[in-house]
Amino acid sequence: MSLPPRLRALVVTLDLDDARFISAVLSDYGDDAQVADGVTDALARLTREPFDLVLLSLAMPNGGGLALVHHLRALYPDVDVVCVANTAEVEQSAHAMALGVLTTVMRPLTGDAVLVAADRARERRMLIRERARLSVEGATSRHRSATYARCAAFVSETEQDAIAARVLDACAGEVPSLAAAIYVPEDSGERRLTRVAAAGQVERLPKELEANEVGAMSPMDLVVEHGASVRVLLLGDSSVACVVELLREGSAPLSADELEGLQVIAALGTAAFAAAKKVELIARGGIKDPETSAYTFAYFGDAAGREIDRATRHGRQFGLLTVAVDGLARARATLDPHAALELRRMTADAILDAVRDSDVLARVEDDEFYLLLPETGLLGALTCRRRIEERLRALAETMRTTVSEPLVPVIGVAVYPQDGNDLGRLLRAARRRSERSRRGVFRKLGLAGMPFWAQLEVLLGSEDESALGRDGTVSLHLDLRRAHDDEALVRHAAMTDALVPVIAGELVADAVRLGAAGTIYVAGDAALGHAVARALEGAERSPLRAWVLGPAPDLDDVASAYRLPLEDVRLTRATLVLALTELGGYALVARPLAPATLLAFHAADLDLVEGLLWSLQATYHLQPELRS
DSSP: OOOOOOOEEEEEOSOHHHHHHHHHHHHHTTOEEEEESSHHHHHHHHHHSOOSEEEEESOOGGGHHHHHHHHHHHHOTTSEEEEEEOGGGHHHHHHHHHHTOSEEEESSOOHHHHHHHHHHHHHHHHHHHHHHHHTTSOHHHHHHHHHHHHHHHHHTOOOHHHHHHHHHHHHHHHSOOSEEEEEEESSTTOOSEEEEEEEESGGGSOSEEOHHHHHTSOTTOSEEEETTEEEEEEESSSSEEEEEEEEOSSOOOOOHHHHHHHHHHHHHHHHHHHHHHHHHHHHHHHTBOTTSSSBOHHHHHHHHHHHHHHHHHHTOOEEEEEEEEETHHHHHHTSOHHHHHHHHHHHHHHHHTTSOTTOEEEEEETTEEEEEEETOOHHHHHHHHHHHHHHHHHHHHHTTTTOSSOOEEEEEEEEETTTOSSHHHHHHHHHHHHHHHHHSHHHHTTOTTOOHHHHHHHHHOOGGGEEEOTTSOEEEOHHHHTTOOTTSSEEEEEEETTHHHHHHHHHHHHHHHTTOOEEEEEESSHHHHHHHHHHHTTOTTOSEEEEEESOOTTOOHHHHTTEEOOOOHHHHHOEEEEEEETTEEEEEEEEEEETTEEEEEEEOOHHHHHHHHHHHHHHHTOOOTTOO
8 A cells, every 4th residue: 555645634723722733733744734714714725725634623603613514524525524622512522423523532632632533534545545546457456446445444443342343344245154253352461252243153153262272373374264264363462363253155265356355354454453452542541530540521421432332232231330429528628739639549549449440430520430330230330339338438447537527438320221321311310329329218327337137126116116097007206207218219108918928029020020130038927938939930040039038947848949047036027028139129128017917118229228138148148149
């Protein structure tokens, strides 16, 4: 291929400093960069002379930035457009991307970000120029032109999953195949390769390529034929980093055109993956929060958008946490600037210490963080929340002699797609749960750290704190009314003892029917055990774990299979249902109120249910299935 083209670029922004910076960066690189005074001047220049690239600011008065994008895409489709935006212009940036702009560069600007955007335009022009040259040649050239056209679909991509899928499409288009798959490392440094995309009769190809098999592949051969199987190798740092496997009908050797086409795809695919890694490193380095090791909201929004796209395409979940520390802002106000900055850094580091490398943490405000948990459901998000709370409480303990203000973590949880299918809805759901946690019953009654049976005593009270009226209403002592909440997620009610097994059976049946993972504990009379056993019949493969606690000697063999024998008479006297699954949380604890009537305490509050369940597990040393 020929030398990279020199771009003629037009910079359209009302910010003179931005214009000078972009022009200087491109000019130093050898491009011809001109600056327009505004939208009107830009339109006049476009009619007089050709440009390859227009870099424009979305922050134009009266929507001038988006209007110029519309004009360029309609009248100058061959001109590449790059937008310059800030975090307050996320909606306009999304609109511009939908119109077909090449990419968006976020403020504050960096030279690397501007050059990466320009290089994408440059690479596209190189491919267009090469394709035009090849189109005038003979049959071989026409075949090669088709190869480069397939490559054009991935060379400008910066997201590695998209590159992998399009490299696979290019290889399958070059060589007709019964089955095709592409394998990439699960994480950096991993020699084993995992299938991330496939087409055709996928069951005929392995799900993974083991490390010893990958290690035996020679980086000197980009295309390897073995009978009906053809492997295309994409290289990393002097070793095989990605493999495409094609399974053909026959075992005839590849034609010269097919072999050359696959070699071109291997070379350009290798370059595309390398460029994507470079873009990711630049993006990560350019939008880190300057005071902590967390990212900015701009990068978080971009990462969340990519995760929503992946989760939608592959039917996955992911979790979103909002993390705040009550008292942190007031504590920093009492410290000198250096100590306040150090406290902020320690807070971010404590959160990062509790998460995986693949999780994305961003600092939004001085006392609020957002956390993205890829491929994580509600139970995994709750486990992560508990780890973060433990780290932040440990930090608060170490800072107790330095700051007088108590530091209390408050964390909200949301899960895609149950709580919303876009970032805005998920953040609203997480904030609602965070606020509910802040004013919820679990915190209000001081239940954290109490033994399990002490928690139940607070929630149910003693016999003289409640009474059943002749009209069926329940009179409660003021202390018990404190356990209610404004949203009716937590309340007391009178119910017949025959209703509890029905509720428990329905909880288990719903979880089994929807394939939800989680844990359900019940304790009480034999009817509860039988209800759980009946709901679990034929559900051997269900990820749900449901257990009947206590001796319960009168349970038959079927019900006994789900019994955890615990020699505690309180379990035979109490009525208890605790459920925490991917569907949510529910608790029902009850004590006798009148003959055949119970005073039941219901809770659908996630904090309260999780706190009771963990306290129960700690009391009886049960296997905590929710821990990772």
